[in-house]
Amino acid sequence: MQETNTVVPTVSNLSPESLQALVSVAQVLTSILDGDALLQKVLEIALETVNAETGFIVLTGKEDNELNVRVSHNLATSEVDDPLQPSRRIVSQSLEERKAVLVHDARTDPRFEGSESVVMHQITSAIAVPLILQDDPVGVVYVDSRGDRGKFTDENKDFFNAFTAFATLAYQNAVRFDQLQDEKAYLQTEVEKAYGFTEIVGVHPAMNEVFLLMRKILHSDITVLLQGESGTGKELVARALHYNGPRREKPFVAQFCGNLSETLLESELFGHVRGAFTGAVSDKKGLFEIADGGTFFLDEIADISPTIQSKLLRILQDGIIRRVGGTDSKTVDVRIVSASNKNLETEVEEGRFRDDLYYRLNVISVRMPSLRERRSDIPLLIKHFLAKSSHKQGEIEKKLLPEAMRRLEDYDWPGNVRELENAIERAVVLSGDNPTITADDLILPQDASSGRKTLRDYEKEIVTKTLDELEGNKTRTAEVLGVSLRWLHYRLNEWKKLEQ
Ligand SMILES: Nc1ncnc2c1ncn2[C@@H]1O[C@H](COP(=O)(O)OP(=O)(O)O)[C@@H](O)[C@H]1O
Ligand SMILES: [Mg+2]
Numbered sequence: 001m002q003e004t005n006t007v008v009p010t011v012s013n014l015s016p017e018s019l020q021a022l023v024s025v026a027q028v029l030t031s032i033l034d035g036d037a038l039l040q041k042v043l044e045i046a047l048e049t050v051n052a053e054t055g056f057i058v059l060t061g062k063e064d065n066e067l068n069v070r071v072s073h074n075l076a077t078s079e080v081d082d083p084l085q086p087s088r089r090i091v092s093q094s095l096e097e098r099k100a101v102l103v104h105d106a107r108t109d110p111r112f113e114g115s116e117s118v119v120m121h122q123i124t125s126a127i128a129v130p131l132i133l134q135d136d137p138v139g140v141v142y143v144d145s146r147g148d149r150g151k152f153t154d155e156n157k158d159f160f161n162a163f164t165a166f167a168t169l170a171y172q173n174a175v176r177f178d179q180l181q182d183e184k185a186y187l188q189t190e191v192e193k194a195y196g197f198t199e200i201v202g203v204h205p206a207m208n209e210v211f212l213l214m215r216k217i218l219h220s221d222i223t224v225l226l227q228g229e230s231g232t233g234k235e236l237v238a239r240a241l242h243y244n245g246p247r248r249e250k251p252f253v254a255q256f257c258g259n260l261s262e263t264l265l266e267s268e269l270f271g272h273v274r275g276a277f278t279g280a281v282s283d284k285k286g287l288f289e290i291a292d293g294g295t296f297f298l299d300e301i302a303d304i305s306p307t308i309q310s311k312l313l314r315i316l317q318d319g320i321i322r323r324v325g326g327t328d329s330k331t332v333d334v335r336i337v338s339a340s341n342k343n344l345e346t347e348v349e350e351g352r353f354r355d356d357l358y359y360r361l362n363v364i365s366v367r368m369p370s371l372r373e374r375r376s377d378i379p380l381l382i383k384h385f386l387a388k389s390s391h392k393q394g395e396i397e398k399k400l401l402p403e404a405m406r407r408l409e410d411y412d413w414p415g416n417v418r419e420l421e422n423a424i425e426r427a428v429v430l431s432g433d434n435p436t437i438t439a440d441d442l443i444l445p446q447d448a449s450s451g452r453k454t455l456r457d458y459e460k461e462i463v464t465k466t467l468d469e470l471e472g473n474k475t476r477t478a479e480v481l482g483v484s485l486r487w488l489h490y491r492l493n494e495w496k497k498l499e500q
Helices: 016-031 035-049 077-081 086-097 116-121 154-194 205-217 234-243 262-270 306-318 344-349 355-361 371-393 402-410 416-430 455-469 474-481 485-499
Strands: 054-060 067-073 101-103 123-133 136-146 224-227 252-256 295-299 320-322 329-331 335-340 364-367
Touching (some): 016 154, 035 054, 035 067, 035 136, 054 086, 086 101, 086 123, 086 136, 123 154, 205 234, 205 364, 205 371, 252 262, 306 320, 306 355, 344 355, 371 402, 371 416, 416 455, 455 485, 474 485
Parallel strands (some): 224 335, 252 295, 295 335
Antiparallel strands (some): 054 067
16 A cells, blocks of 8 residues: 555654644634635745745646645745746645655655746745645645755654645645535525515515514514414415514424324423433433524414423423423523414413413414405415426416306405415416416315315316326326326226216
């Protein structure tokens, strides 16, 4: 085995002082998270170590033999960039050999022969050390000593080797950190866009009231209770409050609390320690810990058990949590937004929900209007969802024929906006290549309850229509409808049998 391209340096030759220096270098380097600042520091340390005054760091580029000067000290740019300079020659040598190159005495070294640098700048010694990352040379640190400064020694070289190994790891760390920061910033803007106020559609006075209240509570930490039927936009509001408020950079965590077993919900919310119950094979962080600093959205809060109710109360009172089976307490700072489609006041009156918890949750209450109460918003919502689904499929936006529009405006909407959104998405698919959506493309479950048609009838209708549009291509039909090919074959057979 050759030892040239390993990143583990030999430190056995180093003096105690050098080892000590190495430890402080490692500490400094791992604390710098900005790539350029880090390289600056690396060069500084390199110069100090060998008492040199001139040096630079180059990084390899995408092209073969491409070298980019990232930082330099006391060197004219022309000198650093000139490939004929001896400095460049030994830089290349260290890259090729993947090891440190030491020129002890430049005046007698053949690599410096006839060089103007030696004459003009009186270079006495030089050293070039490759930065090697996972077997790949990614750059070189170069320093030289000039005038009557001392000559470099073999110990200098050993130190350099060890020190650049740290430097390379620290640099990789900094670059990754930087990438993650960029990525995070990008995702942050994406999420903020997706959960902006503009994504909540409605101009009806009942919605204006919601917006007005939201703006008032946006910048506070106040606990909010969202009440309203299912599909009225409670979660949408919870997210908008988070992503437009001061906690936007911290996590938004949502937990559905309806019909979950008590043990499961408890361990989700508060975490558990290893061995707390059968199956708790390791410690687990609870969602309250994960949401620390951010917002916790507790959905369908009416359904939680008395035990969890009392634990929640404790958090709301003093922010203290304790993992299931654990003894340590921890304080968390979490804004709580909860939601329920049941009337919580009734739940309290009927003894199913603690009144003290209700008062804590209901500091501010926002009531989401049902879609029936704001029918005048239906055309606007349709427009919004048409744009959304054509955007998803990369198509031009479809239009709704007047009869279809009328049908949607007259419909009762038990499932509210969610149901409307689904109906539009379905209609966009069912209308196929037509630029318009007709009343026939709309499938509204109410028709089923009128006794004329069953859900099975609708299933058949959708499948047949899709199959027709896709010219009998079953694989595509299954894909478009989100079912398995097996399911499709099974149904088609079933229907055929019934027809016979
Ligand atoms: N006012 C609205 N504007 C646009 N989309 C909405 C609106 N209200 C609800 N939606 C959409 O309807 C669906 C259900 O909303 P959600 O917030 O989950 O309702 P809830 O939590 O009250 O059940 C989501 O896809 C959401 O984007
Ligand atoms: Mg919901």
